Amino acid sequence: MEQIIPLRDRRKVQVTTRFSPGDVGRIASFHGEVYGMEYGLGPKFEGYVARTVGAFAENYDSEAGTERIWLAFPEGTQELVSCCAVIRGEENKAQFRWFLTAPSFRGAGLGRFLFSEAVDFSRAAGDESLYLLTADFLPAAASLYQSFGFTVTAQKPFSGWEVPFTEHRYERYFT
Numbered sequence: 001m002e003q004i005i006p007l008r009d010r011r012k013v014q015v016t017t018r019f020s021p022g023d024v025g026r027i028a029s030f031h032g033e034v035y036g037m038e039y040g041l042g043p044k045f046e047g048y049v050a051r052t053v054g055a056f057a058e059n060y061d062s063e064a065g066t067e068r069i070w071l072a073f074p075e076g077t078q079e080l081v082s083c084c085a086v087i088r089g090e091e092n093k094a095q096f097r098w099f100l101t102a103p104s105f106r107g108a109g110l111g112r113f114l115f116s117e118a119v120d121f122s123r124a125a126g127d128e129s130l131y132l133l134t135a136d137f138l139p140a141a142a143s144l145y146q147s148f149g150f151t152v153t154a155q156k157p158f159s160g161w162e163v164p165f166t167e168h169r170y171e172r173y174f175t
Contacts, residue, residue, distance in 0.1 A: 001016070001017045001018075001062070002014060002015065002016045002017075002018075003015050004075060005072070005110070005113055007105070007108035007109050007110055008107075008108045008109045009108045011074065011105075011108065012074070012075045013072045013073060013074055013075060013081060013082070013105075013110060014072070014073050014074075014075050014076075015070055015071070015072045015113075015114070016070075016071050016073075017062050017068050017069060017070055017071075018062050018069075019057050019060060019062075019069065019071075020078075022078070023057070023071060023080075024050065024053050024054050024057050025050070026071075026078070026080045027049065027053045027071075027080065027083055027098060028046055028047075028049045028050035028053060029046070030080045030083065030100060030102075031045070031046060031049040031098070031100055032045065032046030032049065034100060034102065034103065035100075038103070039135075039137055039163060040162060040163050041161055041162050041163055042161075042162045044160070044161045044162055045161040045162060048160075048161070049098065052097070052098075053098060056069070056085065056087055056097075065125060066088060066125055067085070067086060067087050067088060067094075068085065068086050068118070068121050069083070069084075069085040069098075070082075070083060070084050070085070070114050070117060070118070071083050072105075072110060072114065080102075081101065081102040081104070081105045081110070082100065082101040082102065082105060082110050082111060082114055083098055083099070083100060083114075084096065084097070084098055084099040084100075084114050084115065084118055085097045085098050085118075086118050086121055086122050086125075086130065089131060090131075092127065092128040092129075093127055093128055093129045093130070093131060093171075094122045094125065094127040094129075094130050094131075095130070095131055095132060095133075096115075096118055096122075096130055096131070096132035097132070099111070099114070099115065099132070099141070101114075106140075111144065112144060115144060115145075115148065116148070118130070119148055119172070122174070123174045127174060128173065128174060128175055129171050129172060129173040129174060129175075130150075130171070130172055130174070131153070131169060131170065131171040131172075132145065132150075132169070132170050132171075133167055133168070133169055134167070134168050134170065135158075135165040135166070135167060135168070136155075136165050136166040136167075136168060137163075137165055142168070142170070145170045146170075148172065149172050150170040150171060150172045151170065151171065151172070152168050152169065152170055153169050153170070153171045154168075154169040155167065155168045155169070
């Protein structure tokens with residue numbers, strides 16, 4: 001699926017649910033660059049993103065209806081400006097992954113649009129719930145999740161990357 005989405009600031013982005021050559025690397029690089037600049041995360045974090053997105057891409061079937069990736073590019077470019085995915089998680093649950101919007105595209109409605117698409121997709125796929133793991137240093141994302149009815153169901157310290165933080169698990173039940 002591909003569609004053009006007009007943003008609040010009149011820019012347009014093309015959103016696709018298919019992988020193209022280079023997209024796994026684009027997602028890893030995008031995460032590494034943005035989170036490195038904003039929060040001091042580095043190669044350990046970027047390697048984790050590359051490994052997990054790569055494993056997902058190896059078996060991804062955009063037509064299967066149980067998992068989906070969303071990639072957003074300014075119309076006519078291959079510059080990734082936002083991405084996210086819904087993957088199979090725990091039994092009867094889906095996990096929301098790799099959500100990031102470029103700083104220059106924040107506040108224009110793109111992140112909210114993609115998150116809404118992901119929640120609707122998970123519900124339509126028959127998932128019992130959708131959950132995600134995030135860091136305590138992302139309050140704007142937490143606010144978005146809460147606005148969609150997600151609540152914190154667990155928290156724990158995490159120190160596996162360059163910067164330690166508290167990991168929060170958010171979840172929304174559909175049934």
